[in-house]
Amino acid sequence: MSAYDLNRVLYDVGRLPDPLSAVTDKDRLLAGYRLTAAERRALAEPNFAALRELGALTNLVFRYYRYHGLDVTEFARRLRSEQLRRTTRARRST
Amino acid sequence: MARLVAGLATSHLAMVLRDPPEAEREPVRRFRSGFKQLSEALAASAADTLIVISAEHVNKFFLDNMPAFAVGTAESYQGPVEDIPIAKRSVTGDAALGEHLLRHGLAGGIDWARAGEWELDHGMMVPLHFLDPDGRCRIVPVFVNCAAPPYPTLPRCYTVGQRIGEAVRSWSSDRRVAVLACGGLSHSPGDERMGYIDEGFDRDFLERLTTDPPSLAAIDEERVEAAGSSAGEVRAWIMAAGAFDGQLWQRISYEAIPSYGTGCAQALTREGEATR
Numbered sequence: 001m002s003a004y005d006l007n008r009v010l011y012d013v014g015r016l017p018d019p020l021s022a023v024t025d026k027d028r029l030l031a032g033y034r035l036t037a038a039e040r041r042a043l044a045e046p047n048f049a050a051l052r053e054l055g056a057l058t059n060l061v062f063r064y065y066r067y068h069g070l071d072v073t074e075f076a077r078r079l080r081s082e083q084l085r086r087t088t089r090a091r092r093s094t
Numbered sequence: 095m096a097r098l099v100a101g102l103a104t105s106h107l108a109m110v111l112r113d114p115p116e117a118e119r120e121p122v123r124r125f126r127s128g129f130k131q132l133s134e135a136l137a138a139s140a141a142d143t144l145i146v147i148s149a150e151h152v153n154k155f156f157l158d159n160m161p162a163f164a165v166g167t168a169e170s171y172q173g174p175v176e177d178i179p180i181a182k183r184s185v186t187g188d189a190a191l192g193e194h195l196l197r198h199g200l201a202g203g204i205d206w207a208r209a210g211e212w213e214l215d216h217g218m219m220v221p222l223h224f225l226d227p228d229g230r231c232r233i234v235p236v237f238v239n240c241a242a243p244p245y246p247t248l249p250r251c252y253t254v255g256q257r258i259g260e261a262v263r264s265w266s267s268d269r270r271v272a273v274l275a276c277g278g279l280s281h282s283p284g285d286e287r288m289g290y291i292d293e294g295f296d297r298d299f300l301e302r303l304t305t306d307p308p309s310l311a312a313i314d315e316e317r318v319e320a321a322g323s324s325a326g327e328v329r330a331w332i333m334a335a336g337a338f339d340g341q342l343w344q345r346i347s348y349e350a351i352p353s354y355g356t357g358c359a360q361a362l363t364r365e366g367e368a369t370r
Contacts, residue, residue, distance in 0.1 A: 058285050
């Protein structure tokens with residue numbers, strides 16, 4: 001299924017004893033998952049707009065955002081900013 | 095036979111457990127007082143079992159095995175699974191009613207998934223915290239997929255609700271059963287619309303619930319999606335409306351609360367209420 005493994009990472013991290021610590025070591029967190037390069041990059045940066053575009057479920061994306069200790073009131077602003085950067089980059093490359 | 099004595103519906107956001115900014119204290123107070131009204135109605139109904147219908151936020155059900163609908167058949171449940179400011183506790187299950195819903199559904203065209211154990215998330219535990227903090231009622235948790243598309247259609251949700259109502263009323267038991275629908279209304283956690291509240295959608299939804307509940311099933315699915323990534327949690331309300339099949343609901347509250355990013359609402363119907 002499309003984006004299954006991407007969502008699998010996001011689901012599994014929430015079941016770890018300490019998700020906030022787990023996301024600080026992305027190499028270890030992502031080891032063993034069958035991810036595309038784009039999925040791995042979006043999880044590692046992290047880039048939440050890219051996660052959404054790659055098919056991550058909204059509830060899991062928001063939870064992953066919170067595990068990074070980021071301000072929840074800034075979520076939408078950050079997502080829109082990331083989307084704008086991705087759009088600009090895509091236009092430049094065409 | 096068992097009786098369906100009350101229907102309750104409420105938004106289930108965990109944010110309501112936290113104090114709002116000064117400017118929002120009054121609408122939050124009104125919304126919280128709605129929980130008190132629902133709690134009093136539940137007590138007055140003398141219900142001994144609550145069928146709790148809710149979305150689940152990919153805490154238990156995942157894409158490896160995602161049902162459209164599931165019913166709990168356990169003797170007890172734990173929750174909340176998340177770290178939110180209410181104590182984790184055990185809630186007693188009504189395994190006999192869960193089993194009856196399962197069997198009645200399978201015999202009548204509703205292919206329930208069975209959940210023999212379940213750590214409940216805020217979707218059910220926040221409403222239970224306000225409405226039945228002492229665990230006076232046993233519960234039967236019912237899951238409807240509103241978090242991982244594709245979703246069950248709104249007409250199907252209404253039909254499943256009708257079967258729940260039929261199952262209760264045909265059950266050879268002296269139980270007094272209430273239905274509690276949890277979730278919605280418009281909100282978008284986890285997407286770029288987070289914080290947006292679609293008051294037009296919310297008010298239309300509540301208008302239908304209070305004047306013409308079967309018409310909830312006719313709402314355009316795209317309109318629901320446009321109202322927010324999690325506005326589809328109204329499926330739980332539509333199932334509850336189906337259980338009372340045409341019976342009118344009373345709006346208890348509606349508050350669009352910006353810092354909660356959610357159209358917060360509550361509604362109620364009692365046994366014997368007028369039908370459309």
